[in-house]
Amino acid sequence: xxxxxxxxxxxxxxxxxxxxxxxxxxxxxxxxxxxxxxxxxxxxxxxxxxxxxxxxxxxxxxxxxxxxxxxxxxxxxxxxxxxxxxxxxxxxxxxxxxxxxxxxxxxxxxxxxxxxxxxxxxxxxxxxxxxxxxxxxxxxxxxxxxxxxxxxxxxxxxxxxxxxxxxxxxxxxxxxxxxxxxxxxxxxxxxxxxxxxxxxxxxxxxxxxxxxxxxxxxxxxxxxxxxxxxxxxxxxxxxxxxxxxxxxxxxxxxxxxxxxxxxxxxxxxxxxxxxxxxxxxxxxxxxxxxxxxxxxxxxxxxxxxxxxxxxxxxxxxxxxxxxxxxxxxxxxxxxxxxxxxxxxxxxxxxxxxxxxxxxxxxxxxxxxxxxxxxxxxxxxxxxxxxxxxxxxxxxxxxxxxxxxxxxxxxxxxxxxxxxxxxxxxxxxxxxxxxxxxxxxxxxxxxxxxxxxxxxxxxxxxxxxxxxxxxxxxxxxxxxxxxxxxxxxxxxxxxxxxxxxxxxxxxxxxxxxxxxxxxxxxxxxxxxxxxxxxxxxxxxxxxxxxxxxxxxxxxxxxxxxxxxxxxxxxxxxxxxxxxxxxxxxxxxxxxxx
Numbered sequence: 001x002x003x004x005x006x007x008x009x010x011x012x013x014x015x016x017x018x019x020x021x022x023x024x025x026x027x028x029x030x031x032x033x034x035x036x037x038x039x040x041x042x043x044x045x046x047x048x049x050x051x052x053x054x055x056x057x058x059x060x061x062x063x064x065x066x067x068x069x070x071x072x073x074x075x076x077x078x079x080x081x082x083x084x085x086x087x088x089x090x091x092x093x094x095x096x097x098x099x100x101x102x103x104x105x106x107x108x109x110x111x112x113x114x115x116x117x118x119x120x121x122x123x124x125x126x127x128x129x130x131x132x133x134x135x136x137x138x139x140x141x142x143x144x145x146x147x148x149x150x151x152x153x154x155x156x157x158x159x160x161x162x163x164x165x166x167x168x169x170x171x172x173x174x175x176x177x178x179x180x181x182x183x184x185x186x187x188x189x190x191x192x193x194x195x196x197x198x199x200x201x202x203x204x205x206x207x208x209x210x211x212x213x214x215x216x217x218x219x220x221x222x223x224x225x226x227x228x229x230x231x232x233x234x235x236x237x238x239x240x241x242x243x244x245x246x247x248x249x250x251x252x253x254x255x256x257x258x259x260x261x262x263x264x265x266x267x268x269x270x271x272x273x274x275x276x277x278x279x280x281x282x283x284x285x286x287x288x289x290x291x292x293x294x295x296x297x298x299x300x301x302x303x304x305x306x307x308x309x310x311x312x313x314x315x316x317x318x319x320x321x322x323x324x325x326x327x328x329x330x331x332x333x334x335x336x337x338x339x340x341x342x343x344x345x346x347x348x349x350x351x352x353x354x355x356x357x358x359x360x361x362x363x364x365x366x367x368x369x370x371x372x373x374x375x376x377x378x379x380x381x382x383x384x385x386x387x388x389x390x391x392x393x394x395x396x397x398x399x400x401x402x403x404x405x406x407x408x409x410x411x412x413x414x415x416x417x418x419x420x421x422x423x424x425x426x427x428x429x430x431x432x433x434x435x436x437x438x439x440x441x442x443x444x445x446x447x448x449x450x451x452x453x454x455x456x457x458x459x460x461x462x463x464x465x466x467x468x469x470x471x472x473x474x475x476x477x478x479x480x481x482x483x484x485x486x487x488x489x490x491x492x493x494x495x496x497x498x499x500x501x502x503x504x505x506x507x508x509x510x511x512x513x514x515x516x517x518x519x520x521x522x523x524x525x526x527x528x529x530x531x532x533x534x535x536x537x538x539x540x541x542x543x544x545x546x547x548x549x550x551x552x553x554x555x556x557x558x559x560x561x562x563x564x565x566x567x568x569x570x571x572x573x574x575x576x577x578x579x580x581x582x583x584x585x586x587x588x589x590x591x592x
Contacts, residue, residue, distance in 0.1 A: 014070055015167075015202045018067075022206070025063045029060065029063070033551075034213075041053065042054075042069065045096065045103070046096070048099055096129050096130050097130055097145050108120065108156060108160075117219040119162070119163070121165065121212050122165065123166075124165070124174070127174075128176055146182075150183045153187040154189050158189060158190045158191070161191070161216060163211070165205070165208050168199075169199075174195070180193075190299055196208040214419075214422070248389075251288060251289055251314070253386045254385070254386040255270070255272060257346075258383075269286075272324065273381035273382075273405075274383070274406075275322050275405075282320065287311055287321070289313065290310060290387050292307075292401070302541065303328065304328060307325065308324050324403045327401065344539070345524070348527050349379050356378060359377060359490050362565060366565065370517075375518040378519055378521055381405075384400055384403070386398055386399070387401070404523060405521075407509060407510045408510065414510060417484055418505050419506050420506040420526035420528065420543075422548075424555050478560075478564070482559075483513070484559075485560055485562075487507050489565065491505045492552075492556060495552075500530060503552060504525050504527055505526055507522055508523065509521045509522040526548075528546070
C-alpha cells in the first residue's frame with residue numbers, strides 16, 4: 001500500500017485512510033446515521049493481523065484517530081470496524097488473508113446479538129500471500145479462504161453484509177476477492193455480499209465506502225423492523241434449499257381483496273389478478289387449488305416468498321394461468337393474524353398505484369410525450385388467498401398468502417432503483433463533501449475539537465431538491481432521461497403531490513423495455529409519512545417518516561424528468577385539489 005500511484009495522495013495507504021475517515025466516518029456522523037453506540041475496531045495485517053484499536057465509539061475522536069493513523073502508518077494492511085449495532089472489518093494490502101479472517105470473526109463475535117447489524121469489508125491492493133507463506137498450492141489456499149468466508153457468512157446469517165474491495169492496478173489481481181464475495185452469497189442463510197473494483201482511483205474507493213455505510217444502515221433498519229416494542233420476534237424456520245421439485249397443493253377456500261376505504265378484507269369471487277388474463281371458461285370455473293413450492297423463492301426483512309400456481313386438480317401437474325408469487329410473514333408471532341400482516345402491504349401498494357396513475361397522467365400531458373416510448377410506472381395488484389393446510393403449522397388449519405404476478409426476471413433483470421434509507425440504484429450517490437462547510441453547519445470549533453450539534457426539527461424537511469448549480473438549471477427532456485430517472489422522479493413527485501405528507505420509495509421490480517410503452521412493474525414499496533402529531537410507522541415498520549424523506553433528498557439529484565415536470569414549481573393549489581381526490585382512501589388527516 002506504499003505504492004505512489006494515486007493522484008492527490010501520497011500513496012495507496014493514504015488514499016485508503018483518507019476515504020475511510022471522510023467518506024465512511026465523517027459522512028455518517030454528518031448524516032446522523034451512526035453514533036457512539038456503534039464501536040469500531042481497526043486491524044492491520046500482513047503476515048499476521050495487528051489490532052490497532054478495538055471497540056472505539058463512532059465519533060469525531062474516531063475520525064481523528066483514523067487521520068492520525070493515516071499520517072503515521074507507512075504501509076497499513078488491514079482496517080476494521082466492529083459496532084454494537086453495526087460491525088465492520090476492513091482490510092488492505094497484500095498479505096495473509098486467513099489469519100485476518102480469523103481476527104475478523106473474533107471481533108464480529110464480541111457482544112453480537114440477534115438485532116446487531118454486522119458488516120465485513122475486506123480491502124486489498126493485491127493477491128493473498130497465504131499460498132507462499134504456508135507452502136500451499138494456490139488453488140487450495142483460495143479454497144480455504146473462500147470456505148472461511150462462507151463459514152463466517154453462515155454464522156452471522158441475516159445480520160451480516162460482506163464487501164470485498166480491490167484497490168490497485170488490474171482487476172485480474174482480485175479474483176480471490178471476487179470469489180470471497182461469491183462464496184458468502186452462496187453460503188446457507190441470508191448474507192449479502194458484493195465486490196468493488198476501484199482501480200487506482202480514489203473517488204471510486206470513496207464510492208465503495210459510501211455504499212458500505214448505506215448497506216450497513218439498511219441492514220440495521222431491517223433488523224430493528226422485526227422488533228415490536230421491547231419484545232423481539234422469532235424468525236420462522238423455512239426450507240431454503242435449491243430443490244424446486246416439491247409442491248404442496250391446497251384447496252382454496254376464499255379469495256379476498258382489501259377494501260382500501262374501510263381497511264377490511266372482503267370476499268372476491270373473481271380470480272386473483274396476479275394470475276393474469278383468463279378466458280371466460282376459466283372465470284366461470286375458477287381453479288379450486290393453489291400449489292405452493294416448498295422451498296422459498298426469496299426472503300426479506302419481513303416476508304418470505306414462494307412460487308405458486310393455480311391448479312385445476314389436486315396435483316402439481318395441472319397448473320393453469322400464469323405463475324404467481326405467494327408471500328407471507330417470516331415471523332412466528334404474526335402467523336395467526338393475517339389481517340394485521342397482509343393489510344399493511346396491500347394498503348401501501350394500493351396507495352402507491354394511485355400515485356403512479358397520477359404520475360403517468362402528468363407525464364402524458366407534457367410536450368414531446370410519445371405514448372409508445374415513454375415508460376409508465378405500475379405496481380403489481382395483489383390479493384389474499386385462504387387455503388386449507390393440515391400440516392399443523394398454521395392456526396385453525398388455514399393458511400393466508402398474499403399472491404401477485406411472478407415477474408419474468410430471466411428476461412427482465414430485477415432491479416432496486418431506490419431504498420427507504422436513501423440509496424439510489426443500489427447505492428448511496430456519492431457527493432464530494434465540503435468538510436469546512438459541514439463543520440460550520442454543525443457549529444464545530446476545529447481548533448478545540450468542540451462539537452455542538454443542535455436538535456434536529458423533525459417537522460422541517462431538508463427540501464433542497466431543487467437547489468442546483470446555475471449551469472444545471474433549465475428544462476429537462478425525455479431524450480436525456482434514463483429509465484432510473486423516471487423512478488427517482490416518481491419518488492420526488494409523490495412528496496410534492498401530497499404536499500409533503502407522503503413519499504413512496506423502496507422501488508423495486510423489473511423494467512419491461514420491449515413493450516409499447518415500456519413498463520416498470522414494481523412491488524413491495526415503502527411509504528414515509530410525515531405526521532405533525534407525532535404518529536410513527538403509519539405505513540408499517542419501513543415507514544421512517546420525515547427522517548426517511550430527508551435521507552432521500554440527501555442523495556437525490558433532480559433528473560431530467562423532475563425538471564420537465566417542474567416538480568419544484570408545481571402550483572400548490574392545483575396539487576392540493578388533486579391530492580384531495582387520492583387521499584380519500586389514504587386515511588390521511590391534513591391536520592396531522
